[in-house]
Amino acid sequence: MIPRQACRLCVVTDPELGRGLGHVDIARLALEGGATMIQLRDKSAGLRRLLPKAREIAGLCRAHGAHFIVNDRLDLALAVDADGVHLGQDDLPSMVARSTLGPGKILGVSTHSLEQAVRAAQEGADYLGIGPIFPTTTKVTGYAAVDCGTIRLVRARIDLPLVAIGGISVSNVAGVIQAGATGVAVISAIVGADDIREATRAFLTAIRHAESGR
Amino acid sequence: MIPRQACRLCVVTDPELGRGLGHVDIARLALEGGATMIQLRDKSAGLRRLLPKAREIAGLCRAHGAHFIVNDRLDLALAVDADGVHLGQDDLPSMVARSTLGPGKILGVSTHSLEQAVRAAQEGADYLGIGPIFPTTTKVTGYAAVDCGTIRLVRARIDLPLVAIGGISVSNVAGVIQAGATGVAVISAIVGADDIREATRAFLTAIRHAESGR
Numbered sequence: 001m002i003p004r005q006a007c008r009l010c011v012v013t014d015p016e017l018g019r020g021l022g023h024v025d026i027a028r029l030a031l032e033g034g035a036t037m038i039q040l041r042d043k044s045a046g047l048r049r050l051l052p053k054a055r056e057i058a059g060l061c062r063a064h065g066a067h068f069i070v071n072d073r074l075d076l077a078l079a080v081d082a083d084g085v086h087l088g089q090d091d092l093p094s095m096v097a098r099s100t101l102g103p104g105k106i107l108g109v110s111t112h113s114l115e116q117a118v119r120a121a122q123e124g125a126d127y128l129g130i131g132p133i134f135p136t137t138t139k140v141t142g143y144a145a146v147d148c149g150t151i152r153l154v155r156a157r158i159d160l161p162l163v164a165i166g167g168i169s170v171s172n173v174a175g176v177i178q179a180g181a182t183g184v185a186v187i188s189a190i191v192g193a194d195d196i197r198e199a200t201r202a203f204l205t206a207i208r209h210a211e212s213g214r
Numbered sequence: 215m216i217p218r219q220a221c222r223l224c225v226v227t228d229p230e231l232g233r234g235l236g237h238v239d240i241a242r243l244a245l246e247g248g249a250t251m252i253q254l255r256d257k258s259a260g261l262r263r264l265l266p267k268a269r270e271i272a273g274l275c276r277a278h279g280a281h282f283i284v285n286d287r288l289d290l291a292l293a294v295d296a297d298g299v300h301l302g303q304d305d306l307p308s309m310v311a312r313s314t315l316g317p318g319k320i321l322g323v324s325t326h327s328l329e330q331a332v333r334a335a336q337e338g339a340d341y342l343g344i345g346p347i348f349p350t351t352t353k354v355t356g357y358a359a360v361d362c363g364t365i366r367l368v369r370a371r372i373d374l375p376l377v378a379i380g381g382i383s384v385s386n387v388a389g390v391i392q393a394g395a396t397g398v399a400v401i402s403a404i405v406g407a408d409d410i411r412e413a414t415r416a417f418l419t420a421i422r423h424a425e426s427g428r
Contacts, residue, residue: 073289075288090260090261
């Protein structure tokens with residue numbers, strides 16, 4: 001289980017898109033700006049190098065009352081006692097991940113269609129990523145943009161928190177929230193910003209505004 | 215704890231070095247040839263794709279009375295209930311891995327010097343990889359070849375099973391065993407062989423012969 005408000009704004013730390021900042025600095029600034037969830041994603045670094053960073057981010061998240069989620073690596077999530085993991089469609093299947101993680105950890109799953117969303121929900125996901133909503137160059141997903149119509153379709157069928165991702169900016173986030181997303185996950189629009197703290201605040205303001213008009 | 219005889223001949227499945235065979239076929243042929251341990255190593259494939267292969271290899275190892283070890287990914291090892299994991303110096307530190315894995319799983323650690331070997335032993339490794347013994351092109355390790363002198367040094371200080379790796383062939387394995395290695399881990403000399411089963415058998419014969427002369 002994950003509180004809905006924790007899904008409001010997830011910042012995915014991706015140093016490759018940042019301006020020279022590493023995972024920890026990105027996370028710290030995003031938390032200071034009000035991020036409700038930090039997702040550590042690093043497909044290339046060995047865990048020896050990631051471990052101290054993950055521990056530090058876990059501590060920062062606790063201090064800020066935010067959730068800390070590790071992408072893909074259940075082993076790292078378990079090792080640093082993160083709140084949970086986020087899995088893509090190429091990662092461990094949800095049912096296997098759930099049984100490896102135990103019931104106490106949060107399981108988020110990236111989905112790219114209504115069908116994938118329904119399956120992830122059935123297999124024990126606590127929240128669903130959904131996207132890419134808009135075309136994005138952050139990650140070669142191999143999936144076409146799904147647009148806000150898919151959010152509405154999934155929202156109508158599934159009661160889990162939905163975290164929209166992919167090409168979301170301060171100027172288009174309102175439509176995403178109004179379509180039924182519980183929140184959004186952001187990489188480049190925050191990690192690549194001149195001021196990560198301010199960019200995070202601007203997102204939160206836009207999200208809250210959209211929520212009040214929902 | 216791992217029985218010493220399980221460390222006699224570990225075959226590391228690496229399809230990139232094989233002749234078109236995948237992890238499962240390599241493992242099956244090596245087990246038919248008498249491999250005592252299979253290590254699944256794949257740094258690039260997502261776990262969704264590796265999971266069914268790991269499960270199949272786990273079943274084959276059980277059927278052959280061999281040990282099944284997963285490289286790096288504790289999460290995959292836990293998910294398929296492998297016998298344990300093998301960690302490199304860039305992977306999770308041994309103490310962290312041990313506490314995440316629990317006491318029942320085997321923990322193997324790659325070491326490249328006496329100092330690393332002593333540390334891994336202190337931190338809870340069940341067996342030590344040691345190498346590269348000879349120059350090898352299988353893996354860019356960033357470590358110079360350590361030669362059989364290092365095996366002797368480590369053997370004199372540490373009572374754990376030692377699995378030598380790196381450039382080991384049927385023609386040089388005797389010296390490695392006589393220097394004090396419990397066994398060897400082999401990639402290219404078996405995975406790249408015309409006949410994996412026969413290559414495995416030839417290694418075992420050479421190892422047994424060297425053991426009897428030790």
